[in-house]
Amino acid sequence: MAAAGGSRGARKSMQLSPRGGGDRTVFLFDRRREQADPDEKVLSYGKNSYRGFRSAVCQAFGISPDENFVITTTNRKEITEDNFKELVQDGVTLYLLQSVDQTLLSATKERIDFLPHYDTLVKSGMYEYYASEGQNPLPFALAELIDNSLSATARNTSIRSIQIKLLFDDSNGKPAVAVIDNGRGMTSKQLNNWAVYRLSKFTRQGDFESDHSGYVRPLPVPRSLNSDISYFGVGGKQAVFFVGQSARMISKPADSQDVHELVLSKEDFEKKEKNKEAIYCGFIRNRKPSDSTHITNDDERFLHNLILEERDKESFTAVIITGVQPEHIQYLKNYFHLWTRQLAHIYHYYIHGPKGNEANAVTKSVSPFNNIDIEISMFEKGKVPKIVNLREIKDDMQTLYINTAADSFEFKALVDGDGIVEGIIRYHPFLYDKETFPDDPSFPSRLNDDDDDDDCLMIEKGARGKRPIFECFWNGRLIPYTSVEDFDWCAPPKKRGLAPVECYNRISGTLFTNDKFQVSTNKLTFMDLELKLKDKNTLFTRIFNGQEQRMKIDREFALWLKDCHEKYDKQIKFTVFKGITTRTDL
Amino acid sequence: MAAAGGSRGARKSMQLSPRGGGDRTVFLFDRRREQADPDEKVLSYGKNSYRGFRSAVCQAFGISPDENFVITTTNRKEITEDNFKELVQDGVTLYLLQSVDQTLLSATKERIDFLPHYDTLVKSGMYEYYASEGQNPLPFALAELIDNSLSATARNTSIRSIQIKLLFDDSNGKPAVAVIDNGRGMTSKQLNNWAVYRLSKFTRQGDFESDHSGYVRPLPVPRSLNSDISYFGVGGKQAVFFVGQSARMISKPADSQDVHELVLSKEDFEKKEKNKEAIYCGFIRNRKPSDSTHITNDDERFLHNLILEERDKESFTAVIITGVQPEHIQYLKNYFHLWTRQLAHIYHYYIHGPKGNEANAVTKSVSPFNNIDIEISMFEKGKVPKIVNLREIKDDMQTLYINTAADSFEFKALVDGDGIVEGIIRYHPFLYDKETFPDDPSFPSRLNDDDDDDDCLMIEKGARGKRPIFECFWNGRLIPYTSVEDFDWCAPPKKRGLAPVECYNRISGTLFTNDKFQVSTNKLTFMDLELKLKDKNTLFTRIFNGQEQRMKIDREFALWLKDCHEKYDKQIKFTVFKGITTRTDL
Ligand SMILES: Nc1ncnc2c1ncn2[C@@H]1O[C@H](COP(=O)(O)OP(=O)(O)OP(=O)(O)O)[C@@H](O)[C@H]1O
Numbered sequence A, B: 001m002a003a004a005g006g007s008r009g010a011r012k013s014m015q016l017s018p019r020g021g022g023d024r025t026v027f028l029f030d031r032r033r034e035q036a037d038p039d040e041k042v043l044s045y046g047k048n049s050y051r052g053f054r055s056a057v058c059q060a061f062g063i064s065p066d067e068n069f070v071i072t073t074t075n076r077k078e079i080t081e082d083n084f085k086e087l088v089q090d091g092v093t094l095y096l097l098q099s100v101d102q103t104l105l106s107a108t109k110e111r112i113d114f115l116p117h118y119d120t121l122v123k124s125g126m127y128e129y130y131a132s133e134g135q136n137p138l139p140f141a142l143a144e145l146i147d148n149s150l151s152a153t154a155r156n157t158s159i160r161s162i163q164i165k166l167l168f169d170d171s172n173g174k175p176a177v178a179v180i181d182n183g184r185g186m187t188s189k190q191l192n193n194w195a196v197y198r199l200s201k202f203t204r205q206g207d208f209e210s211d212h213s214g215y216v217r218p219l220p221v222p223r224s225l226n227s228d229i230s231y232f233g234v235g236g237k238q239a240v241f242f243v244g245q246s247a248r249m250i251s252k253p254a255d256s257q258d259v260h261e262l263v264l265s266k267e268d269f270e271k272k273e274k275n276k277e278a279i280y281c282g283f284i285r286n287r288k289p290s291d292s293t294h295i296t297n298d299d300e301r302f303l304h305n306l307i308l309e310e311r312d313k314e315s316f317t318a319v320i321i322t323g324v325q326p327e328h329i330q331y332l333k334n335y336f337h338l339w340t341r342q343l344a345h346i347y348h349y350y351i352h353g354p355k356g357n358e359a360n361a362v363t364k365s366v367s368p369f370n371n372i373d374i375e376i377s378m379f380e381k382g383k384v385p386k387i388v389n390l391r392e393i394k395d396d397m398q399t400l401y402i403n404t405a406a407d408s409f410e411f412k413a414l415v416d417g418d419g420i421v422e423g424i425i426r427y428h429p430f431l432y433d434k435e436t437f438p439d440d441p442s443f444p445s446r447l448n449d450d451d452d453d454d455d456c457l458m459i460e461k462g463a464r465g466k467r468p469i470f471e472c473f474w475n476g477r478l479i480p481y482t483s484v485e486d487f488d489w490c491a492p493p494k495k496r497g498l499a500p501v502e503c504y505n506r507i508s509g510t511l512f513t514n515d516k517f518q519v520s521t522n523k524l525t526f527m528d529l530e531l532k533l534k535d536k537n538t539l540f541t542r543i544f545n546g547q548e549q550r551m552k553i554d555r556e557f558a559l560w561l562k563d564c565h566e567k568y569d570k571q572i573k574f575t576v577f578k579g580i581t582t583r584t585d586l
């Protein structure tokens, strides 16, 4: 590429100019004498030898051949015959000095570029999704892709279909994970934007040819189930590169003839770096639906079938991850039940609606929340595929909480002026010979299976154990690593309360916020939910039958808890004499 | 800039080409007929009108004037007189079609670029440092800068000086936070590399003119105090943009004449975006030491003094953050004692050495660990500056743990073959009328000041309360949000053990790992320390007087705990009758 004469042009081209071939441009500061020109001279030259270069310099600065001077790098390394090729690269800044260690008589401005390393994409997820409380973080990476699909299908009029396919049948190619939705799809420009790290719906506003212009905050809906779960412009990239080494995005927007396809891969980035090519350049393939003629790599032959299915789709997006880390494959295979249950937990209120999975609900009403199908299927060689719709899962924690609850206490917190948090506390009574507070099936607590019958120990290891009361949902989906221990008004009181102290261990709770409360980039934690909720100005109000209650919430809660205890607990265990209870089924 | 004829060159230049001015290059696919050329034609044209452009296209493809065809974007928008300027930008891919909605007869390859958005830098820290357990995360951002200074001063032969200066005296300019060390400094190339997001010591290997070539893992040292705390190539950037909106890096390597200076600022990025300039290009200023003639902005007049101090320094690095968020200023001012204590906790073993801050140590031996001075100073108008050396702080948690401990139990965990974790458990006895287990002064627990004397409650709310036993250090510095609850062998046993159950609540612990164990990018959490430690193959061994003990660790621990109880606990509270203890000071 021809280096432009003006420094502005050269500067612009520098970032991408191939180091090595073609013409080069260097910037030279004459600092031999104080009076010299403060600005640099721009020198373009061909594949010159050191001698040619030096005499070009002499000519440019009007230096006579017998004058003594050195040309150095900004690191004060003298340019010589030997190091010329290595040191005098395109775009470099050099000094003319009287000697190598002379003081810089006046300052120089050295052009630099600092393009983010491609690990920005490739390693974006690697140190982001971490284990906490013994949980493998893989489900949380998959959740980012489900988030994107929920956003994309938000305006679907009929069923919203999200499929996670684990293609582990090696007779069809190497292992792959595919997430496919029937959402609005992406234009090629939007697909291009997908690949731009940190470009979010907020920064995308008014972008050229973008359909996202003018992001509109969604209207308030119960439990903040607004499907608006895209935020930072990083989730999809972090997720695919956490799971594997390559992502193929295939997408078709409605009323488009064309399917758009983009591959980002670690291998490709490495190749571009090696060949000194522009790192953040690539190609989108535009093609007609169901055309898989470009898939020639045998490792990906499963793609032919996936692509064939495009035929029937008005609009869709498919994310296909290959180069899946072997340990992820093992985990996905061996703990299928565990991680699907975890996903059912994360999206509980999306798949079951604002009331959650009530087994006892008289009839499942047709609501906008019965139409989100999140289906997981796993294909292994010689095995019957495992297929589960998250809605069918009956042992995710939220389902367990809801179905062991004898009663519930709803409230609202008004935070910081305009932040609203919806909350619900559920009572899990003691029945006959045991607590009904559900154990977390993935983490059977040492605490609850303890058969030590020392009373004091039993209380320490109350029904909930050491678990905090509240799980927290943001825009309707679980933020898995943030929990809120309790609030003043629902914590065991210092003085004896209306209900016995163990009742305080029989409650679980759920909090729902919208994006007025911020979450960290990996969506694993809230930024400051607990801080804000515990602010002294936060106002809690009980909601009963949809009405805000006037009484102070601590009193409301204490009465409710006492009520729960008296109505639902059927205790054998001696705590405090409370009168005679008839225990019919003993 | 002249667009090159070949597609390769054009592609390379596209990313940075100014949208708008100068010559443009477009890529045209003829898809009017199936037999057409599968490849694109590259068209360069000046600031043409639509008509001129269209006739250039006709000429290039040999289309006669009366033929019917449309030129469209890849989004199938027809190019017309009206939208020509807006849609036909430099580097764009276009189609020749018979009609707008015609099927794509064969696939096309559309050039795209996907340079990370500058929020990659500017917002890198915003959603990374989050509050947990009521802690403001600001100290953890500052810690990233201390980490860098610890790395940079690792090879200092005399004192290692790290100064955090809070310049809040507005008679000297707008508020600023400066972190200054006397470490090895950076060459201009290294300073350039500092700004490259995700460029780490690992990826930097063998880089041109880099001094980092061939990263060498540090030798094992006690408590992994290896000062090698740089890892991801993001910490410094995340930290400065969490704290403020602009960072000025000033650095001078040893045996260099020149000082190098680089400014990254949010404002600057926004300006470049607006002017359609290359985002990741900038300038390093190279100048002689103590030359502040370029500081002309009155808001930054405090810089003149800082720069003047360069005179006496062989090598140094100064990070100066401006545009500091007002809420951070408030916090730094109002909670000076709290956050300095937190920093003293994070770097406890760096500032006090492997044994920590032992008040009772006979004499402070001169060790390589007495030479790290981390000094915090805060300057406010009309006030005496607050200055504290972290080593002087006596109420950080580690100091409290160490100085209330009556005895300690050291051990080693061998994980996964080659991961080694050093551990120490400390016993905080019950003395006369109270537990000596230290309360966390920043979070006075509701649990410990509880004066309810119900025995059962007392046990639930044991000395440690609900806190996990272990704090965890990585390469010698605290990873603040990861804690390990306990291990099987130090958890209260199911059956009655050798020591009463409350003794298990009188222990605190510390774990030390090197970077064989991974931490998340924000250094707030370990990735999977607990998972690995709790693996059934993990081998725990007690270390006593530097020797590995042969006996099983659970037995060693139980005996040690019993011993501690008998030797150190001086109880009034009745637990189990153990004989008569003479309580002299009652
Ligand atoms: N399944 C999909 N269907 C349609 N568009 C999608 C889909 N997945 C991603 N996108 C588009 O790509 C963009 C980038 O996705 P990505 O998950 O990387 O970031 P984000 O969702 O914007 O923010 P976050 O970091 O919160 O996930 C999205 O904003 C959306 O416009």
Ligand SMILES: Nc1ncnc2c1ncn2[C@@H]1O[C@H](COP(=O)(O)OP(=O)(O)OP(=O)(O)O)[C@@H](O)[C@H]1O
Pocket: B144, B147, B148, B149, B152, B181, B183, B184, B185, B186, B190, B193, B194, B199, B200, B201, B229, B230, B231, B232, B233, B234, B235, B236, B237, B238, B317
């Ligand atoms: N105070 C300093 N003195 C000398 N060099 C420094 C200093 N601070 C940063 N650097 C250099 O800049 C690089 C980038 O720093 P940055 O903190 O952004 O990332 P990192 O330390 O490499 O990795 P991490 O993400 O773990 O912090 C460092 O690796 C180091 O080479």
Ligand SMILES: [Mg+2]
Pocket: A144, A147, A148, A229, A230, A231, A234, A235, A236
């Ligand atoms: Mg997303």
Ligand SMILES: [Mg+2]
Pocket: B144, B147, B148, B229, B230, B231, B234, B235, B236
């Ligand atoms: Mg760092």
